[in-house]
Amino acid sequence: MAETRTVKLTVNGTPQEQEVEVRLTLADFLRHGLGLTGTHIGCEHGVCGACTVLVDGRSMRSCLMLAVQAEGSDITTVEGLAPSEGELHPLQEAFRDNHGLQCGYCTPGMLTTLTELLAENPDPSEDEVRAAISGNLCRCTGYQGIVDAALDAARRMREGTS
Amino acid sequence: MSAEAYRDSPKRLEDPELLRGRGRFIDDITLPGMLEAAFVRSPHAHAAVSGIDAEAARALPGVRAVLTRDDILPYLKSEFLVVGLPSGAYKQQRDRPALAGEEVVYVGEPVAVVIAEDRYIAEDAAQLVMVDYDILPAVADCRAALEDGAPPVHRDGADNLLAELDVGYGDVDAAFANAAHVFGDHIHMHRGGSHSIECRGAVASYDAAGDLMTLWVSSQMPHSTLRVLVDMLGRDENQMRVVTPDIGGGFGPKLVVYAEDVVLSVAAIKLGCAVKWIEDRREHFIATTQERDQYWDVEVAVDGDGRMLGIRGALVHEHGAYTARGINLPQNSAESLPGTYVLPNYRMNVKLALTNKVPVTPVRGAGHPQATFVIERLMDRIARELGLDRAEVRRRNQVPADAMPYERPLKTRGGLPVVLDSGDYGACQETVLERAGWADFPARQEAARKDGRYIGIGLANFMKGTGRGPFEAVTVRIGTSGRIHVYTGATSIGQGTKTMLAQIVAAELGGDLANVTVTTGDTAATALGIGTSNSRNAVTAGTSAHVAAGKVRDKALAIAASILDKPVEELEIVGAEVHAKDEPGRIANIKVTLAEIAHAVSGTPGYSLPGGIGAGLEATEHVILDSPTYANGAVVAEVEVDIETGGVAILNYVLAFDSGRVINAMTAAGQALGGTAHGIGNALFELMAYDENAQPLTTNLADYLLISAPEMPRVDVSFRESPTPLNPLGVKGVGENGVVPAPAAVISAIEDALSPFGLRLSKAPMSPPEILALIEAARAGS
Numbered sequence: 042m043a044e045t046r047t048v049k050l051t052v053n054g055t056p057q058e059q060e061v062e063v064r065l066t067l068a069d070f071l072r073h074g075l076g077l078t079g080t081h082i083g084c085e086h087g088v089c090g091a092c093t094v095l096v097d098g099r100s101m102r103s104c105l106m107l108a109v110q111a112e113g114s115d116i117t118t119v120e121g122l123a124p125s126e127g128e129l130h131p132l133q134e135a136f137r138d139n140h141g142l143q144c145g146y147c148t149p150g151m152l153t154t155l156t157e158l159l160a161e162n163p164d165p166s167e168d169e170v171r172a173a174i175s176g177n178l179c180r181c182t183g184y185q186g187i188v189d190a191a192l193d194a195a196r197r198m199r200e201g202t203s
Numbered sequence: 204m205s206a207e208a209y210r211d212s213p214k215r216l217e218d219p220e221l222l223r224g225r226g227r228f229i230d231d232i233t234l235p236g237m238l239e240a241a242f243v244r245s246p247h248a249h250a251a252v253s254g255i256d257a258e259a260a261r262a263l264p265g266v267r268a269v270l271t272r273d274d275i276l277p278y279l280k281s282e283f284l285v286v287g288l289p290s291g292a293y294k295q296q297r298d299r300p301a302l303a304g305e306e307v308v309y310v311g312e313p314v315a316v317v318i319a320e321d322r323y324i325a326e327d328a329a330q331l332v333m334v335d336y337d338i339l340p341a342v343a344d345c346r347a348a349l350e351d352g353a354p355p356v357h358r359d360g361a362d363n364l365l366a367e368l369d370v371g372y373g374d375v376d377a378a379f380a381n382a383a384h385v386f387g388d389h390i391h392m393h394r395g396g397s398h399s400i401e402c403r404g405a406v407a408s409y410d411a412a413g414d415l416m417t418l419w420v421s422s423q424m425p426h427s428t429l430r431v432l433v434d435m436l437g438r439d440e441n442q443m444r445v446v447t448p449d450i451g452g453g454f455g456p457k458l459v460v461y462a463e464d465v466v467l468s469v470a471a472i473k474l475g476c477a478v479k480w481i482e483d484r485r486e487h488f489i490a491t492t493q494e495r496d497q498y499w500d501v502e503v504a505v506d507g508d509g510r511m512l513g514i515r516g517a518l519v520h521e522h523g524a525y526t527a528r529g530i531n532l533p534q535n536s537a538e539s540l541p542g543t544y545v546l547p548n549y550r551m552n553v554k555l556a557l558t559n560k561v562p563v564t565p566v567r568g569a570g571h572p573q574a575t576f577v578i579e580r581l582m583d584r585i586a587r588e589l590g591l592d593r594a595e596v597r598r599r600n601q602v603p604a605d606a607m608p609y610e611r612p613l614k615t616r617g618g619l620p621v622v623l624d625s626g627d628y629g630a631c632q633e634t635v636l637e638r639a640g641w642a643d644f645p646a647r648q649e650a651a652r653k654d655g656r657y658i659g660i661g662l663a664n665f666m667k668g669t670g671r672g673p674f675e676a677v678t679v680r681i682g683t684s685g686r687i688h689v690y691t692g693a694t695s696i697g698q699g700t701k702t703m704l705a706q707i708v709a710a711e712l713g714g715d716l717a718n719v720t721v722t723t724g725d726t727a728a729t730a731l732g733i734g735t736s737n738s739r740n741a742v743t744a745g746t747s748a749h750v751a752a753g754k755v756r757d758k759a760l761a762i763a764a765s766i767l768d769k770p771v772e773e774l775e776i777v778g779a780e781v782h783a784k785d786e787p788g789r790i791a792n793i794k795v796t797l798a799e800i801a802h803a804v805s806g807t808p809g810y811s812l813p814g815g816i817g818a819g820l821e822a823t824e825h826v827i828l829d830s831p832t833y834a835n836g837a838v839v840a841e842v843e844v845d846i847e848t849g850g851v852a853i854l855n856y857v858l859a860f861d862s863g864r865v866i867n868a869m870t871a872a873g874q875a876l877g878g879t880a881h882g883i884g885n886a887l888f889e890l891m892a893y894d895e896n897a898q899p900l901t902t903n904l905a906d907y908l909l910i911s912a913p914e915m916p917r918v919d920v921s922f923r924e925s926p927t928p929l930n931p932l933g934v935k936g937v938g939e940n941g942v943v944p945a946p947a948a949v950i951s952a953i954e955d956a957l958s959p960f961g962l963r964l965s966k967a968p969m970s971p972p973e974i975l976a977l978i979e980a981a982r983a984g985s
Binding site for chain 1: 214
C-alpha cells in the first residue's frame, strides 16, 4: 500500500478531512475523494487549464498539485461560485448570455481563472482578459464568447447588477 | 412561435448545469465496485510481438486482471473492428484488431489492458507488463510509403497502397492543350488532431441479473458502437446498451469506434462488474485518430481572362496503419476541390498510402480545408500570374447564383450526383470584401510598409456539403406529466443540439422551451440512430424533429377537439395547454392540458380511446434526406508578419456564411467562431510531428500548440440565409463552416504580406521558422 497521510482543508466553505495517498493529485482528490466532479481534467500536464481551482484565492492547476500540498488551504471549485441553489454567479450568468461555453468542459477552469481576475481587476480591458485566460484552452468557442462574457460580468459586478 | 422566430436565440438549455459544474461527463460516472483500466501500448511504430509476460503486473496488489489478446478472444466472435465505409477502390483490407496479436503497426496501438482497483495502480501495473518486441522497419512518410522498395507497413502487405481512385469529368487534356496559360504547384497541407479538451473515455458495466452490458462512452456515434459490439461480441442488441453522457467536444475522431470500447466491454463481461477507462492526453496524441498529410501535385489551365478551363493532378493522402473509418477523407477532398467555382474539366488521381502511424479519420472539416486550400492557392496563383485582383479572378470563376441548383458531373461517395442546391456565392464574397475594407487595403499596406510593417490580406471562398443522410431518428413524445420528451440518435457534443431540437419541437408544440427535454445518443431510447458528424444534426435530426413534432401537434389537437367538442381549426397549443382560439371581443376559456390529453390516450383497460386516432401522444420520424445540402461562405483575413521572427499576428478576420435558415443565431455564430479558431490553428500552429521512424514527437500540449485567447482575433461573423429546397426547414449545416476556409485565407494573407520578397506559399501550417527561412532565402537570392 502506498504511503498515506491525513489532509485537512476547506473546500467551498466546508471543512474536509481525509486520509489520502501522498501521490494523489488535488484534482483527483476533489473529483473522486469529495465527488466534486465539476473540476475537469484535460491534460494532466498543466497546459490546458481545465482543472484550475482557487487555492486561497489564487488560481492553481489542480492536476499539478498534490492533495497533501493543499493542507490547511481554502479551496474554491466551480461548485462554490454560485451564491445559492437558485442563483448563478454574475460570471456564470454572463457566460450563458454571451455564449461563453459550448461543450462546457473547459468552462470550470475559465470561471475560476476569471473569478481571480475580476477580484484583482474589476475593470479589465479585452487584452487583459485574453492574457488572463491565455493558460486556459478552449476548442469550441474561439474564445470570443468567453471574452465577451468576462467583460460583461465585470460590468455587471461593478454596477451591482446581474 | 413561428419558424421565423427561431433567430431570437433563446439561451441554451445545456448551460445552467454545465456552469454549476454539474455536467455528467464520462469521468464523472462512478458505479459501485467499479474498477479502472490502463492500456499497455506499443512503443514502436512497427514490431513483431513474440511474447507478453504479465505475471509481475498481475501480482501487484490491487490488480484484478491483465488481459491480452489471448484472454479476450474467447469472448469475441470476431476480433476485428470492421468499420470501413464501402468503396470499390480498396486494394487492401486493414481492420484494427481489438488487441494486437503478433504485430504492432503504430506507436500507441493497444497490446494489453490492466484492470485494477484504481487508475494509479493500473498505471503502475501497466509499466510491469513485459512485451517482447522485435523491431521492424517503419514507414513515416506517405509519399515514401508508395515508392518501390518501401518497407511494408504490415508484414504481410505486398505494398502500401491502401486504395486508389480517379475523380473527374470532361476532356481535361484537350482543355490543357488549348489553354492560354497553365500553372502548376506542389501543395502540402497537414492537419493535426481533434484535441477536444475532454479526451476519450468509457465505462462498461455488466449486470448479471439482467444479462445486460451497458457502455457509456464519449462518442459521437453510439449506434455505430453498438453495431460493432454486436458484430464482435456476438451478443444481441437487447443484451447491450450504449449511452453517451455529456461530451466534452468531439471534432471528428469521436465518431470512430475504438478498440478500447470493445476491450472494456469484454472486461466488464469477463469480470462481471463495472470498468472505467479515461484516456489521458498522451494517449489522445498517440491512440486517437488524426487527420495528417495530403500532398497535391496540381495544374490549372486558364483562358486569357483567368477563367479556369481545367484542373488535373494527383493527390497522395496519408491513411495511417489501419482503416478506422473509410476512404472518405480524400474522396471529400477530391470531390470538393472545384469549390465555389465553375470548373469545366477535372481529373484527379487519388492514392491512399498506409503508414506506421495512428489511423487517419475525419477531423472537423473532413478533407474540405485541404481542398479549399488547394483551389484558393490556385486562384491566387492565377491572379498573380495575370496581374489581376485576387477578388476579381474569383468573381470570374464563381458559380453564379442564377445557375442554382448547379450540378457537377461528380458523384458523392454514396453515388449521388453533386448538386450545389442553393446560395449566392458571389454575394458572400462581396460581403466580406466590404466588411474587411478590401478596396482600401493596398493604400493601408503601402502606408504600413513605409513604417516597416508587413501587412497582408487574404481571401478564400468555400462550400461544404452538410447534413449527410440518409436520416436521423427523432421521437417526440408527450408524457402524462405534460412534458414533451425528444429522443434522438444525434449526439450532443457541445454544439447546442439539445437547444436546437427543443426550439424546433417547441415551435410546433406550444412554444415553451422549458417544457421540452431532449435525450441524445442512447441506444435504449432510440432504436435506429446514426449520430453526429459532417455538420448534420440541424439538417437531419432537425428535419425529423420538425416532422415528428408536427404529427404530435396534429394528434394532440384532434384529441383535444374530441375532449372539448370543438372543431380542430378553432384550437391551438399555447404552452402546455390546448386552447380554443380567442375570438374578437371574447376570450375563450376553454382548454385542456397536454397532460390531460396524454392521459386520455395512455389507455384505461376496458375504455375506448378518444379521438379515434390510436394510442399515445408520440411520433417517430426518420425523414430520408439522401443528398447533402451545400453551405458556403467567404473569409477575408488580414495579418501582420514580423520579418525578423517570422511571427504572424492576425489583425482582422471577417467571415460571412450561408447555412440556409438559421435556427439559433447565437449558437450558429458560436460554431463558426470555434471552427475558425481551429482553422487558424491549422494555418499557423498545429503540427503532429513524427520522426523518420514514425515515433510521434509532439505528445503534449506544450509541444503541440492549440491557439489560445491572445492569438485569436475577434471575428466579424455575418450570415446570408438562402434556404435550401432540400428540407422543410431550409437549413444547412453550420459546424464546419469556420474551419474550412481559414487556412486558405490566412496563408494567402501571409503571402500577400511578404509580396516584396516575391514568395509563394504552398504549405500549411506555416511556422515562424519556416517563414523566416523563406524570407532569408529570398533575401539571399535577391
